Amino acid sequence: MYLPDLFIFLSLAGFILFWWRQKENGRAPLIGFLGLLFVSSILAIAQYRWQAGLALISGVIFLITLVLKKPPATRPYISSVLFTLLAFLSAGLIHFFPIHQLPEPTGEFKVGTRDFDLIDQSRKGIMLADSSEGRKLLVRVWYPTDAQADDFEVENYFREDELGTTAKGVGSMVGAPFLFQHLKLVKTNSLKAAPPLTTKGKLPTIFYSHGYTSFAGQNTVLMEELASCQGRNKIRP
Numbered sequence: 001m002y003l004p005d006l007f008i009f010l011s012l013a014g015f016i017l018f019w020w021r022q023k024e025n026g027r028a029p030l031i032g033f034l035g036l037l038f039v040s041s042i043l044a045i046a047q048y049r050w051q052a053g054l055a056l057i058s059g060v061i062f063l064i065t066l067v068l069k070k071p072p073a074t075r076p077y078i079s080s081v082l083f084t085l086l087a088f089l090s091a092g093l094i095h096f097f098p099i100h101q102l103p104e105p106t107g108e109f110k111v112g113t114r115d116f117d118l119i120d121q122s123r124k125g126i127m128l129a130d131s132s133e134g135r136k137l138l139v140r141v142w143y144p145t146d147a148q149a150d151d152f153e154v155e156n157y158f159r160e161d162e163l164g165t166t167a168k169g170v171g172s173m174v175g176a177p178f179l180f181q182h183l184k185l186v187k188t189n190s191l192k193a194a195p196p197l198t199t200k201g202k203l204p205t206i207f208y209s210h211g212y213t214s215f216a217g218q219n220t221v222l223m224e225e226l227a228s229c230q231g232r233n234k235i236r237p
Contacts, residue, residue, distance in 0.1 A: 015030060113155050143203070
């Protein structure tokens with residue numbers, strides 16, 4: 001589980017529990033859980049975890065109520081029920097958009113990956129490019145490697161430079177540009193820029209085009225599996 005998600009769940013649960021029991025326990029624990037909620041939510045949102053936004057809004061509502069409302073003489077049933085519902089909604093939004101890790105390849109080889117930016121000078125003025133500008137192509141390659149995982153960075157599902165382009169573009173197709181940006185937090189099983197395997201000699205190469213309106217990392221799981229099990233190079237333009 002993504003660590004800020006865990007802290008958001010714990011802070012929401014703790015706040016609601018002590019809100020129900022604030023007559024017996026006072027308000028000090030409430031302030032502590034609110035602090036944890038604010039820090040966790042802001043950290044998550046800063047990492048494109050937009051689902052934590054409702055938890056942050058809930059925290060603001062909790063804080064305003066805590067400041068304006070006098071300590072109750074009895075248990076605050078009405079506000080407790082409303083706050084419990086709000087906490088469930090906040091946690092539910094995170095729960096139904098989880099940060100899952102991709103399944104590990106089942107083959108004998110580890111997998112490396114690299115991106116290459118190519119320019120096709122024979123095709124100018126394609127799509128939005130200037131009439132004198134060649135077509136730009138992003139080529140992503142997956143390949144078997146014998147590199148040690150501790151020596152290389154594990155690549156993310158969406159690279160940093162894809163957040164404002166690919167991830168935003170895919171989300172825009174359903175009217176929500178931000179919708180998939182949190183997938184930056186998903187780790188693949190590919191080692192960034194790891195050296196290719198050389199002990200097997202030449203390896204067969206598969207070229208795969210993801211098609212229009214899709215993106216280079218769409219079938220990452222399949223590409224990693226083929227590179228790991230079959231020892232093939234995968235090139236995706």
